[in-house]
Amino acid sequence: xxxxxxxxxxxxxxPDPLMGAGVRPAEARARWARLPYLGRPxxxxxxxxxxxxxxxxxxxxxxxxxxxxxxxxxxxxxxxDGYAGLLTVQNLQILANTIGISLIKTVLSMALAIxxxxxxARTDTPARGTLEVLITLPFFIPPILTATAWAMLGNAQxxxxxxxxxxxxxxxxxxxxxxxxxxxxxxMMQYSTPFIFLFVVDAFRAMDPALEESSRMSGxxxxxxxxxxxxxxxxxxxxxxxxxxxxxxxxxxxxxVFFGTPxxxxxxxxxxxxxxxxxxxxxxxxxxxxxxxxxxxxxxxxVLQSRLLRRRxxxxxxxxxxxxNVIRLGGLRWVTFAICIAFFAxxxxxxxxxxxxxxxxxxxxxYQLDMLTxxxxxxxxxxxxxxxxxxxxxxxxxxxxxxxxxxGGIVAYVTTRTLWFGRRLINLLxxxxxxxxxMVLGIGFLWGFATLPHAIxxxxxxxxxxxxxxxxxxxxxxRVTSGAYQQIARDLEECSxxxxxxxxxxxxxxxxxxxxxxxxxxxxxxxxGIMRELSASILLYSPGTQVLSVVMLKMWTSNRAEDVSxxxxxxxxMVLLFRWIQLRLIKTRISTL
Amino acid sequence: MTPIGRKTFLTLAASYAVARxxxxxxxxxxxxxxxxxxxxxxLTLYTASIGSPYLKAVLQAFEKKYGIRIEAFEARASEVxxxxxxEQAAGRFVGDIHHNGQTATWLMQRDGNxxxxxxxxxLKNLDPTYAVDDxxxxxxxxxxxxxxxxxxxxxxxxPKSWLxxxxxxxxxxxxxxxxxxxxxxxxxxxxxxxxxxxxxxEKYAAQKPIFSRDLAGNERRTARxxxxxxxxxxxxxxxxxxxxPVKPIVPAEGRPYVLFQLSILKNAPHPNAARLFINFYLEPxxxxxxxxxxxxxxxxxxxxxxxxxxxxxxxxxxxxxxVPERQDAMMAxxxxxxx
Numbered sequence: 012x013x014x015x016x017x018x019x020x021x022x023x024x025x026p027d028p029l030m031g032a033g034v035r036p037a038e039a040r041a042r043w044a045r046l047p048y049l050g051r052p053x054x055x056x057x058x059x060x061x062x063x064x065x066x067x068x069x070x071x072x073x074x075x076x077x078x079x080x081x082x083x084x085x086x087x088x089x090x091x092d093g094y095a096g097l098l099t100v101q102n103l104q105i106l107a108n109t110i111g112i113s114l115i116k117t118v119l120s121m122a123l124a125i126x127x128x129x130x131x132a133r134t135d136t137p138a139r140g141t142l143e144v145l146i147t148l149p150f151f152i153p154p155i156l157t158a159t160a161w162a163m164l165g166n167a168q169x170x171x172x173x174x175x176x177x178x179x180x181x182x183x184x185x186x187x188x189x190x191x192x193x194x195x196x197x198x199m200m201q202y203s204t205p206f207i208f209l210f211v212v213d214a215f216r217a218m219d220p221a222l223e224e225s226s227r228m229s230g231x232x233x234x235x236x237x238x239x240x241x242x243x244x245x246x247x248x249x250x251x252x253x254x255x256x257x258x259x260x261x262x263x264x265x266x267x268v269f270f271g272t273p274x275x276x277x278x279x280x281x282x283x284x285x286x287x288x289x290x291x292x293x294x295x296x297x298x299x300x301x302x303x304x305x306x307x308x309x310x311x312x313x314v315l316q317s318r319l320l321r322r323r324x325x326x327x328x329x330x331x332x333x334x335x336n337v338i339r340l341g342g343l344r345w346v347t348f349a350i351c352i353a354f355f356a357x358x359x360x361x362x363x364x365x366x367x368x369x370x371x372x373x374x375x376x377x378y379q380l381d382m383l384t385x386x387x388x389x390x391x392x393x394x395x396x397x398x399x400x401x402x403x404x405x406x407x408x409x410x411x412x413x414x415x416x417x418x419g420g421i422v423a424y425v426t427t428r429t430l431w432f433g434r435r436l437i438n439l440l441x442x443x444x445x446x447x448x449x450m451v452l453g454i455g456f457l458w459g460f461a462t463l464p465h466a467i468x469x470x471x472x473x474x475x476x477x478x479x480x481x482x483x484x485x486x487x488x489x490r491v492t493s494g495a496y497q498q499i500a501r502d503l504e505e506c507s508x509x510x511x512x513x514x515x516x517x518x519x520x521x522x523x524x525x526x527x528x529x530x531x532x533x534x535x536x537x538x539x540g541i542m543r544e545l546s547a548s549i550l551l552y553s554p555g556t557q558v559l560s561v562v563m564l565k566m567w568t569s570n571r572a573e574d575v576s577x578x579x580x581x582x583x584x585m586v587l588l589f590r591w592i593q594l595r596l597i598k599t600r601i602s603t604l
Numbered sequence: 605m606t607p608i609g610r611k612t613f614l615t616l617a618a619s620y621a622v623a624r625x626x627x628x629x630x631x632x633x634x635x636x637x638x639x640x641x642x643x644x645x646x647l648t649l650y651t652a653s654i655g656s657p658y659l660k661a662v663l664q665a666f667e668k669k670y671g672i673r674i675e676a677f678e679a680r681a682s683e684v685x686x687x688x689x690x691e692q693a694a695g696r697f698v699g700d701i702h703h704n705g706q707t708a709t710w711l712m713q714r715d716g717n718x719x720x721x722x723x724x725x726x727l728k729n730l731d732p733t734y735a736v737d738d739x740x741x742x743x744x745x746x747x748x749x750x751x752x753x754x755x756x757x758x759x760x761x762x763p764k765s766w767l768x769x770x771x772x773x774x775x776x777x778x779x780x781x782x783x784x785x786x787x788x789x790x791x792x793x794x795x796x797x798x799x800x801x802x803x804x805x806e807k808y809a810a811q812k813p814i815f816s817r818d819l820a821g822n823e824r825r826t827a828r829x830x831x832x833x834x835x836x837x838x839x840x841x842x843x844x845x846x847x848x849p850v851k852p853i854v855p856a857e858g859r860p861y862v863l864f865q866l867s868i869l870k871n872a873p874h875p876n877a878a879r880l881f882i883n884f885y886l887e888p889x890x891x892x893x894x895x896x897x898x899x900x901x902x903x904x905x906x907x908x909x910x911x912x913x914x915x916x917x918x919x920x921x922x923x924x925x926x927v928p929e930r931q932d933a934m935m936a937x938x939x940x941x942x943x
Contacts, residue, residue, distance in 0.1 A: 082686070084693020085715075159821060168830045272782070273816045288682045289785035291707055291931035295686075374848060376828055382847070454686070461690045471698065549683055553698075554648065554675030565655030565678060570820050570844035 055433045058421065062440035065482035069455030070443055076458070077299035083458050093300030102282070102301075109278040110308075112192065112267075113260030116199040121253055123200070124207035125242070127351060132215035133241075135337045136347040143212065144590040146351060149358045150205035151539045151586040152366075153563065154198070154265035156579040159572060160362035161198060162269065163376045165189035190274050198266040201358045203256045209536060210252035213528045214245045214494060248494040250316050255445070255490055258309050262448040279305050280448055287450065295454065302451035309446040363583060370576045387573040396562050397578070404542055404559040407473065411480040412538035416530055418481060419488020424518060427493045428504075438489070445486035452483070453546035460551065471553045479547040484537035491536065495529035496522060531593045538589070542582065634725055634883075638670075640876035647674045647877040650688060651703035652681040653864065658840075658897040659703075662890045669884070672877050681708040681786070688717055688869060697871040700878040703743060706863045707786070710928035713739055718867040724879055726886035729903040733922055740865040741882050744891070745900035747861045748788055749854040749917060751837035753826050766796060766855045769835060770807045779822055779831035780813035784938045787819065790931075792836040793938045795860035795924040805941045815942070826850060836860060839917050840898035858921030861900065 072083060077094070081087030130136050131143045149157065164171050167188040176186040188194065222244065226236040242249070264280040272281060279301060286298040340347060369375040373382040391397055419441070425431055426438040444452060456479045460470045469475050499522060507517040523530065545560040552561050559578065566574045653659050655678065663674045677699070679687065685708050691698055702712065712718065720738045727736060734742035750763055763769055769778060781789030783805070796804045813835065816822055823841055826834040827848035839859070842852050866885060868878045884890060888909075891901035895910040900918050907918050926934070 082689070084690055162818075162821065162825070163828070166825070166830055169828055269818060273814050285785065288680060289787075290935065291786065291928065292711065293682045293686065374827075374845070375824060377848065457687065458690055461696060462694045465696065470696065549679050550687060552677075554677055561678075567655075567820055569655030569657065570823070570841055571655070572820065572824070 051431065055425075055431060055437075058425070058437055059433060059440070061418070062422070062437060062485075065478060065485070066440050066443040069452060069459040069482070070447065072458040072462075073299045073302065073447070073451060073455040076295050076454070077303055078296075080296060082295045083462060093296035094304070096297050097300055097304055105277045105279060105282050106308075108276065109261055109280075109305075112195055112199070112276075112278060113257050113263070116196045116203055116260050117253060117257040119196070120200045120203035120207055120256060121249070123354070124204050124252075125211055125249070127204070127354060128208050128212040128215050129237075129241075130347040130351060132212050133338055134340050134344060134347055136340065136344045136351065138348070140594055142348075142351045142355070143594065144587060145355045145359060146208055147205040147590060148355075148363070148583060148586060149201040150209070151542075151582060152363065153543060153560075153575070153579055153582070154202065155269075155563075155567060156366055156575060157201060157362045158198060158265055158269040159375065160365040161189050161194070163365060164361060165194065189270050191270070192276060194270040195266045195276060198270060199260055199263050201362075203260065204354070204358070206259070206536075207249075207252040207256050209532050210248055210255075210491065210494065211245060213532055214248040214498065215241075216528070244498075246319070247497045250319060251490045251494050254312055254316050255487070257312065258445060261305060261309065264448075264450070280450065283448055283450060287454075299451055299454070302447050305448060306446040313442065313446075363580075366576045366579055369573055370580060372573070375572045375576065387571075387577050390571075390574050391577045391581075394562075394574075396557065396565075397559075399555070400557050400559045400562040403473065403476075403556055407477055407480060407558065408538045408541045411477055411484065411541045412534045414477070415481045415484035415488045415537045416492070416534050419485050419533065420492045420523065420530065422485065422489045423493035423496055424522065426489070427496045428501075428522075441485050441489045444482045449483070449544075449546035453479075453548075453550045456482075456547050457550040471556075473556050475551045476548060476556065476558065479551055480537075480541045480544060483544060483547065484540055487536050487540065488533045491529050491533035492526060495526035499525050531596065535586075535589055535593060539582075539586065630723070630725070633723070637876050637879055641672060641874070641880040642670060644874040644877045645672055647672055647701065647874050647881055648699045649674055649676045649701045649703060649881075650684050650699040650869070651676060651678050652684050652705060652708065653703060654678045654680065656897075658893050658899070661893050662885065665890065665893075666881060666884050670880065672880070674881075681705055684708070685712055688712065689715065692717060692870060697869070697873060699869045700872040700874045701881055702867045702869050703864060705746075706740075706865055707926060707928045707931055709740055709865045709867060713867070717870055719870050719872065719875075721868050721879060721882060724883045724886075726883045726903075729886050729888065729891075731902055731904045734863055734902050740867050741886070742902035743864045743866045743885055744894040744902055745861050745863055745922075747839045747854075747859040747898075747900050747918065747920075747922075748791060748836035749839055749852050749859055751823060751826050751834040752851050752853060753829055753832045754849045754851050756829060756832035762851075762853060763833070764856055766857050767800065767804075768855070769833065770804070770811060772811075774811055774833055776812045776814075777832055778811060778813040779826055779834045780815055781819065781822070781836060782815040782817050783942055784815075784935065785817060786935075787817075788836045788838055789815070790935060790938065791860045791862050791926050794926045794930070794934050797934065797937070798924050799857060802937075802941075805938070809942050823850065824848075838898075842898045842914070842917070852917060854917050854920045858923030859900075859917075860923050861925050863902075863925060 076082055078089050078091070079087050080090055080092065127146055131139045131146070136142070165173070165187045167173060167185045167190070170187065170189070172187050173185050177183060189197070223236050223240050226240045227233070231239065262280060263278070264284065267276065267278045267281050268284065270276075271278065283298045283301050286294040286301065365376075368378065370387055371383060371385070372378055373384050373386070422437055422441045425434045426441075447455070456475070460475045460478075463469055469478065503521050503525070504517055507521045512520065542559055544558075545564060548558050548560050549564065552558060563575050563578055566572075566578075649663070651659065659676075663676060666672065667674055677684070677687070681704055684702070684704055688699060688702065689712075702709070702718065704712075718739045721741060724741070727741065730736055730742060734745065736742060750769070752762060761773075781787055781792065783789040783793040793805065796808070814831065816825075819838070822834055823837070823845050825831060827845060827850045837852055839852060839854075866882050868875060868882075872878050886903055888903055888906050891903040891906045892909055895901045895906050895918060896914065898914060898917070900922075901907060907915060910918060
């Protein structure tokens with residue numbers, strides 16, 4: 012079968028992940044007419060202003076920083092020294108290193124995530140609901156903790172894995188060494204695999220199996236069907252996830268600084284970190300220039316993605332009733348079950364087991380009976396700062412994730428389902444924060460908020476953190492919801508409008524109602540993104556508004572890794588709870604789960 | 605008692621007659637500062653000492669004694685500096701006291717981020733080793749030594765001199781703070797360079813030390829037996845790893861150190877509370893909190909009161925420290941030697 016769903020159709024509009032899918036001009040005109048006279052321009056203007064404030068404003072501050080010999084507020088001159096300084100052989104090597112590491116980890120993670128998502132969403136593998144929760148766990152654990160756990164498991168000299176290997180084989184050889192390119196990639200994969208998995212698993216669920224059945228009826232093999240129909244229909248979601256994950260890989264810091272720096276593996280973020288924090292005189296011009304160079308590269312990727320998906324339709328959720336069926340694997344289902352368990356064991360059981368164990372011992376990694384203790388739990392329980400930070404973080408997490416999903420949902424609607432003027436700009440603005448490495452963007456927020464007129468009470472309050480979190484989370488929210496919107500047929504919207512529903516009613520009762528599993532995933536992603544965010548938080552928090560990531564940093568730097576483990580475990584419990592509730596809700600809608 | 609001449613007696617008597625009212629006047633002046641500080645009721649501290657239980661204890665003691673609430677902003681040195689800089693550039697004068705290492709403080713003084721602290725009675729307590737001026741007040745000292753794994757290093761092999769780590773038997777077995785980055789590594793680089801010359805580092809580079817920037821994790825890695833030797837070890841971390849099979853050592857030549865300093869930020873909203881806080885910080889009782897925690901106190905006569913094992917580490921020769929004016933040149937040299 013020639014991938015019928017991907018045929019260029021005469022009525023196809025311009026679906027475009029960067030620029031947004033569209034609607035037929037006639038539809039757009041009809042909608043235009045139905046909206047209140049000034050409603051749409053006012054709404055678009057408001058949206059543009061909001062996004063400009065959240066993302067363009069800090070970017071402009073950073074651009075100034077990259078073009079000026081001194082940071083804002085200090086006399087200096089405009090020049091291109093920051094950019095000129097990038098053109099060295101060493102920086103080109105760093106760039107190649109960064110791209111190589113990120114590409115390899117994204118490709119491997121993508122393959123693994125698609126396999127796992129297919130197993131969970133489309134097969135009769137046992138305990139799929141539980142597996143789904145377990146597979147996503149690594150994403151939510153602070154990277155600093157898993158890095159510590161892996162440093163203990165996989166170091167060449169006394170790592171648990173190598174000790175076990177030597178004991179089993181009776182040799183002195185080393186099986187794994189996390190201080191290597193492989194170690195950096197492996198540690199990154201533990202975050203990118205569940206991240207991509209979260210994106211694609213719902214897309215698998217939202218697929219009408221009739222298309223696959225048609226392919227099989229037309230004589231295609233199972234593999235051909237998977238490749239030409241299943242995979243091809245998921246291109247918007249998979250390419251979005253790929254690009255997001257690749258960009259995040261380019262911006263990854265913890266894995267590189269833990270496992271790369273000791274063996275002289277340098278990447279863009281470690282270089283930026285050096286420029287800002289590891290020199291007597293922080294080089295903000297160099298760091299921001301590096302940030303913009305990385306951003307330009309990432310922008311090219313987005314253009315590439317938009318060309319890849321241009322003028323294709325990915326509609327799978329139509330007015331026709333359907334139920335995503337599952338493939339009966341027979342005996343093979345135990346093989347797929349084993350694959351999921353192996354992933355869980357390698358990425359969750361080992362490091363979290365290490366964390367759990369360590370939280371009951373006086374010292375991380377020293378398991379002697381006389382060192383058993385509950386002191387770390389007591390210390391966290393008695394830590395006032397922790398409770399204040401937890402309260403602030405929960406408040407910011409819930410309001411931030413909700414606000415971000417609302418904003419992301421609106422942006423995604425405008426960019427994927429309308430031809431409104433300004434939609435491309437809206438989409439671009441929503442993307443910007445994702446393309447700038449976090450530690451540079453944090454400075455942009457600091458500069459931006461601190462230099463606002465004093466009458467605007469943002470700087471030094473929780474608002475500063477909330478706005479930064481919304482800006483940082485919006486790209487994920489937009490990607491998650493636009494991927495889901497693109498799978499929903501337009502006739503459903505039209506049907507709603509024909510029956511007299513208003514624009515907001517249609518948005519809420521058709522689009523959001525059908526895409527809400529994606530909203531729920533997006534909410535969880537943004538919520539835990541907020542819980543983990545440090546780069547902006549450390550610069551924007553004020554006494555009394557500290558958040559969990561800052562408190563964890565304080566604990567970490569004051570040598571209390573065990574207390575950080577306790578908080579890490581608390582976060583794991585929260586994830587389990589959130590995901591359990593989320594999947595219970597999905598189950599009420601999709602009976603085959 | 606040695607008899608004194610009439611002239612000397614008269615001179616002393618005159619001095620006493622002048623000094624006595626002057627001291628009384630000083631006391632009265634200081635009492636005004638204390639009263640004004642209490643009236644201000646609040647103090648905002650910007651510190652690069654992140655998560656320190658010792659600093660927290662001192663802050664709580666100050667709050668308890670004077671009823672002045674302290675709000676502390678803790679971040680890494682460069683983050684504290686940038687936050688102060690942009691706030692002042694934007695006309696937001698939020699912070700009162702700045703607490704940071706000597707390099708960041710020197711840069712900020714150069715940039716005009718501080719104001720003079722004025723007379724503070726307890727400045728007289730300061731150890732003359734550490735310089736004080738009208739803006740920067742020494743607060744406590746981060747000192748460095750070596751850390752060995754007791755299971756991997758026999759007593760006879762323990763380094764007694766910093767030069768001992770150049771012995772070929774340690775090649776590839778030393779875990780080291782990165783000498784090319786700010787922090788313990790760069791302090792170690794500068795002090796060894798100034799003491800033993802460039803050759804020390806050429807030989808140390810040939811030892812192939814394993815650089816790491818996970819400072820908090822390095823001690824545990826050494827304790828677990830990944831490496832027998834960790835260079836340089838921050839003595840104030842010792843309390844956190846007591847009970848592990850490790851031993852801190854300060855070699856014969858002494859300990860490299862970094863001075864932490866207190867300064868009053870420009871246009872501080874609570875200047876009297878800031879002065880009172882500096883005075884309180886320099887009281888021997890508060891300095892003892894730091895000495896017990898493995899910091900060298902900035903005040904005379906305190907190390908002697910520290911617990912014996914800590915005293916053995918702290919009552920050692922201050923070997924040298926970084927020089928802010930030469931920091932960039934030194935880091936460039938480090939990058940050249942340790943490529």
